[in-house]
């Protein structure tokens with residue numbers, strides 16, 4: 001597929017996040033303000049330099065136009081969209097479009113959520129009590145409401161069609177826990193084994209507890225501006241080579257109608273994003289494949305062509321996705337171990353990796369000095385990565401992708 | 407119709423202006439499983455929707471289907487998040503390929519529907535019985551006077567294709 005491209009014309013120039021915790025004790029507004037402020041300072045910008053702001057949420061956050069004035073930011077453009085996973089990459093593309101259209105010059109994109117203490121992703125509490133209407137009537141009355149319940153039949157069918165095993169996908173959690181053990185920010189820093197994963201209690205078969213990510217309180221932010229502007233800022237510019245936003249299968253309402261149901265949206269997104277970037281999966285040094293569940297990482301890696309369709313189980317259990325392997329995935333620990341952010345922390349991590357400043361336990365990490373010793377409480381910087389890719393997931397039929405370079 | 411219907415602690419809301427669902431559930435209350443069918447191209451679709459996804463036709467009729475099908479995939483919920491399902495765990499949710507319109511209009515498309523795997527008396531079926539490839543038929547669980555939910559129960563018909571379930 002031939003697509004037009006803004007390759008290398010836009011950059012991510014600043015990143016910021018709050019603590020990842022289960023006890024924020026404050027509003028999503030206060031957390032968003034902290035994350036946006038950190039990203040502005042990281043970029044070496046001032047409040048007056050930011051004139052665009054975007055956020056994504058599910059009625060669980062504070063809108064952009066409440067956050068900007070707290071920091072003295074006057075906006076020429078703002079927009080809050082409905083959505084969770086796959087929004088980060090999509091909004092980076094939209095921010096580029098807004099700047100390209102002349103609507104604004106620099107856009108801060110944030111996600112702020114008390115994902116543990118207020119609105120739990122799993123659908124418990126207030127979410128479980130919501131009335132069931134419209135399309136929800138096709139699933140929810142049958143006890144199918146949470147993300148895990150919504151995705152599990154996709155995972156089960158993949159096991160049926162390709163022989164994928166619980167032990168294979170457990171390696172995703174194993175790898176991400178290894179990476180999180182080198183991340184001072186991570187909510188879970190303990191390394192786990194395949195046996196730990198497959199012996200943890202069932203949530204919804206084929207998902208064990210440790211196949212599922214962590215509900216977390218946090219806010220995260222990235223700042224997008226033109227490459228021209230980026231060259232004079234504090235950080236090394238990280239260029240956007242390609243972006244695909246919320247690419248979908250033929251049916252997103254009741255996606256089960258269109259098979260194979262073990263196919264996910266990356267099948268359609270890969271040609272767009274690789275076409276823009278002009279690269280192939282072999283050129284990618286680090287992946288950030290969304291790990292709402294172990295299976296989502298695996299499904300996307302195979303759909304984007306990092307291995308053949310159906311061989312995702314082999315791929316994720318081969319060591320390739322671990323630090324020290326050929327193409328590590330979610331080097332900060334991802335949603336399974338660092339914290340659940342609806343995708344933003346995986347983009348932030350890739351930006352830091354490309355800068356060479358992964359904030360690990362190396363004393364001079366901020367200056368780009370690393371030991372490359374991947375033992376616990378040590379280093380998590382990949383040696384000289386040039387290209388990273390994020391594979392964002394909303395649900396089996398919808399996903400986004402982002403290719404970055406240094 | 408009286409609103410809402412209460413089922414397992416959930417409020418099921420199907421207002422009189424719900425042009426997609428209201429007649430579907432009225433048929434279900436008569437223990438008929440119906441699909442919207444497009445008069446222009448003849449294809450059925452589920453869930454009920456205001457237009458035909460294959461020809462954009464806005465017209466539709468209700469067409470009864472046999473309710474027989476094959477388990478395409480499934481899941482077993484061990485940890486319920488809806489309070490009304492806590493006492494039902496572990497319960498099985500099945501994705502059923504209905505016999506009608508299989509692999510039509512393209513090899514990738516089929517009429518599929520989701521329900522619980524239940525016993526003929528309506529109680530939740532044991533997870534030990536579920537498998538991809540096993541045959542099922544629809545049965546109706548009366549919720550209130552005006553509403554029934556289509557559910558699925560196993561039959562002793564020979565399975566379709568390979569029979570598979572998650573290894574213990």
Ligand SMILES: [Zn+2]
Pocket residue numbers: 444445446447448449458459460461462463
């Ligand atoms: Zn039609």
